[in-house]
Amino acid sequence: MKKRRVKMDLKEIRKEIDATDDEILRLFLKRMDLCVGVAKYKKENNMQVFQGKREQEILERIKSESPDDLAEGAGQLFTCIMDISKCLQQRILSDAPVPHFESPKIQPVRIACPGTKGSNTEEASVKLFPDSEIDFYPDFSDVFEAVENGGADYGVLPIENSTAGDIRQTYDLLAKYNFYICKRTQIKINHCLAAKPGADIKTIYSHEQALKQCFGFLKGYPARQVPYANTALAAEMVANSDDNTIAAICSERCAELYGLETVKRDIADNPDNTTRFICISKRPEVTPDADIISICMSLPHTTGSLYRMLIRFALYGLNITKIESAPVPQAKQDIKRETFDVVFYLDFEGNALDPEVVRLMTILEEEMKYFKFLGNYKHFD
Numbered sequence: 001m002k003k004r005r006v007k008m009d010l011k012e013i014r015k016e017i018d019a020t021d022d023e024i025l026r027l028f029l030k031r032m033d034l035c036v037g038v039a040k041y042k043k044e045n046n047m048q049v050f051q052g053k054r055e056q057e058i059l060e061r062i063k064s065e066s067p068d069d070l071a072e073g074a075g076q077l078f079t080c081i082m083d084i085s086k087c088l089q090q091r092i093l094s095d096a097p098v099p100h101f102e103s104p105k106i107q108p109v110r111i112a113c114p115g116t117k118g119s120n121t122e123e124a125s126v127k128l129f130p131d132s133e134i135d136f137y138p139d140f141s142d143v144f145e146a147v148e149n150g151g152a153d154y155g156v157l158p159i160e161n162s163t164a165g166d167i168r169q170t171y172d173l174l175a176k177y178n179f180y181i182c183k184r185t186q187i188k189i190n191h192c193l194a195a196k197p198g199a200d201i202k203t204i205y206s207h208e209q210a211l212k213q214c215f216g217f218l219k220g221y222p223a224r225q226v227p228y229a230n231t232a233l234a235a236e237m238v239a240n241s242d243d244n245t246i247a248a249i250c251s252e253r254c255a256e257l258y259g260l261e262t263v264k265r266d267i268a269d270n271p272d273n274t275t276r277f278i279c280i281s282k283r284p285e286v287t288p289d290a291d292i293i294s295i296c297m298s299l300p301h302t303t304g305s306l307y308r309m310l311i312r313f314a315l316y317g318l319n320i321t322k323i324e325s326a327p328v329p330q331a332k333q334d335i336k337r338e339t340f341d342v343v344f345y346l347d348f349e350g351n352a353l354d355p356e357v358v359r360l361m362t363i364l365e366e367e368m369k370y371f372k373f374l375g376n377y378k379h380f381d
């Protein structure tokens, strides 16, 4: 009998919740209608959608009128309502001009690639630009310089590895040179330990990422590890050296190319060890079939700022495929270190010519202290 009464009570309460929801919905729609009016006013008066001061005033009032234990929740609720309002207003305001992007250069093109023949980046370059000329440069920054001064049309560089994560140097140089990503591919990396026949290995040279990717193997191997600019350069150096105690970690293809013996094959910790490579260009190039967008931005150190940024993507129906944070690159002087000490890197699915994507990026650009479009491109398998 008592159980039945509780059930009845719950039913009653839920009925009231439904009625309250109906009322909230009616008021929500009324508020959005008012915001449409605001948007029309802003369009006529050339105002931007985001009005930070007004939002602050609304949130302070809402919080001060709520009981303590619900003040934060009420603040979040109204923050979300205002985010929806901005999304709606942006649709009304934006005749936002769809940006103009350059078309890709006609192949054959000249590609700048770090390292030397036999590198994994060379393999990625051939995959991205089958008939093009590849020039090798000692360092990642030399690749950027070559594209900057017209010595090459594009550069190809590693950006991310499935074992070791992001390749920070590439991201930092993208920011420093203000360059864009215009293609991406990935290749499975099969590292091997390579040395001259009969070597008594005491020191192993390789790119620091390759050393990281073979951490498990190297832990049990009694040799000193020395980071080198590139896996292929390390192999070339070992091949040209008279020192019989050195070895390199590189691909088997590279070992063969330099006449080295494979001491041990498949030494990466992860058998599916894969590296992604990007093609960089001086100007953004976007084709209608490009479907990955990379951006980076700084968020203020305030409660919920990451959540607020992410909800935008949900409101615009856009799917985030990657999010990482990293220390602000030293080279970026327009970010104040004291307040904005990390940058978020995001990839999401979309095309930068799609008006909805333009709207989202416009609002992010308005609201974030620092925002940069890093490119819109296709992934080549």
Ligand SMILES: O=C(O)C(=O)C[C@]1(C(=O)O)C=C[C@@H](O)C=C1
Residues within 6 Å of the ligand: 035, 038, 039, 049, 050, 051, 052, 054, 055, 058, 081, 082, 085, 086, 089
């Ligand atoms: O008052 C405005 O300017 C509005 O656009 C309305 C509104 C809101 O929804 O309350 C929305 C966005 C602004 O950033 C501030 C407030």
